[in-house]
Amino acid sequence: MTATLSSELDATLREIFERRDRANMQPTIDEFLAVLADHPGDPYVLYEVGGSYDTAGEEETALGYYERALGSGLGGDPLRRCLLQYGSTLRILGRMDDSLAALDRALAEYPDSESVRLFHALGLHAAGRSDAAVGELLAFAADAVRTPDVLRYEAALRGNAGYLLGLDEARTTA
Numbered sequence: 001m002t003a004t005l006s007s008e009l010d011a012t013l014r015e016i017f018e019r020r021d022r023a024n025m026q027p028t029i030d031e032f033l034a035v036l037a038d039h040p041g042d043p044y045v046l047y048e049v050g051g052s053y054d055t056a057g058e059e060e061t062a063l064g065y066y067e068r069a070l071g072s073g074l075g076g077d078p079l080r081r082c083l084l085q086y087g088s089t090l091r092i093l094g095r096m097d098d099s100l101a102a103l104d105r106a107l108a109e110y111p112d113s114e115s116v117r118l119f120h121a122l123g124l125h126a127a128g129r130s131d132a133a134v135g136e137l138l139a140f141a142a143d144a145v146r147t148p149d150v151l152r153y154e155a156a157l158r159g160n161a162g163y164l165l166g167l168d169e170a171r172t173t174a
C-alpha cells in the first residue's frame with residue numbers, strides 16, 4: 001500500500017532539499033535525520049535521507065535508506081526518483097544486475113520519464129550492453145529532439161535503434 005505524504009511534511013522536505021549545498025551535505029543529512037526522528041519509517045523521509053547520503057558520496061549508507069523507502073510504501077514521483085537513484089547507486093557500486101533490475105522497474109512503471117530512460121541507457125552501457133545503450137539513446141533522441149534536422153532522419157534513427165536493440169536481445173537470449 002502506498003503511504004501518503006502530508007502537505008506539511010512535503011513542504012518541510014522541499015525546504016530542506018532546496019537549502020542543500022552539494023559541496024557540504026552534512027547539514028542537509030542532519031536536518032533530514034532530525035525529520036526522520038519525528039517520522040520514523042516514513043518512506044518519503046527515508047528516501048530524502050538516502051538521497052542526501054548518496055549526494056555526499058556515501059553510497060553504501062544511501063542504499064539502506066533507499067531500500068527501506070522502497071519497502072515502506074513510497075509512491076508517486078518520489079518512487080520514480082528513488083528507483084532511478086537506487087539503480088544508479090547500485091551501478092556505481094558495481095552491482096550491475098541489481099542496478100538494471102531497479103532501472104528496469106523504473107522504466108516499466110515510468111516509461112515516459114526522460115531521466116529514467118537516460119539512466120537506464122547508462123546502466124546498460126555500464127553492464128557491457130553498449131548496443132542496447134546506444135539503441136535506447138537513439139530512440140530517446142528520435143522521441144525527444146524535435147528539430148528539423150533530427151526529424152529528417154527520424155526513420156533512420158528509429159531503424160538503427162531497433163537494429164541495435166535487436167542485436168542486444170539476440171545476445172542476451174542466446
